[in-house]
Amino acid sequence: MRITVEIADEIITAAMELTGEKNKSPAIAKAVENYVKRMRAKEFGRRLREGYYDYPMTxxxxxxxxKI
Known part of the structure; x- marks a missing residue:
């Protein structure tokens, strides 16, 4: 999907450095993908701590x- 957004040059540069990408679009795509994964993992952890999932064994x- 193509979109147009305004992002500060220093943020784009940092995203490119952190993702290892040489071009803007792949860097932003990778950064957004990583953000979504982290938020999903955070939500999963929150649900585990709150007992959302019921595991039958300790x-x-x-x-x-x-050990068997």
Whole structure:
């Protein structure tokens, strides 16, 4: 998808350096992709901490299965 956005030159330059991309578009695409992945992981962690997922075994029970 093509879009037009205004982003400060220093932000674009930093994104290119951090992503290792030599061109603006791939750098921004990679930066946005990484941001989305981090936010999804953060949300998953929050849900785990709040008990959103119900696991039938405790950590100790799972570890004892690995020893068998």
């Amino acid at each position: 950590n100790e029970e799972l570890e004892s299965l690995e």
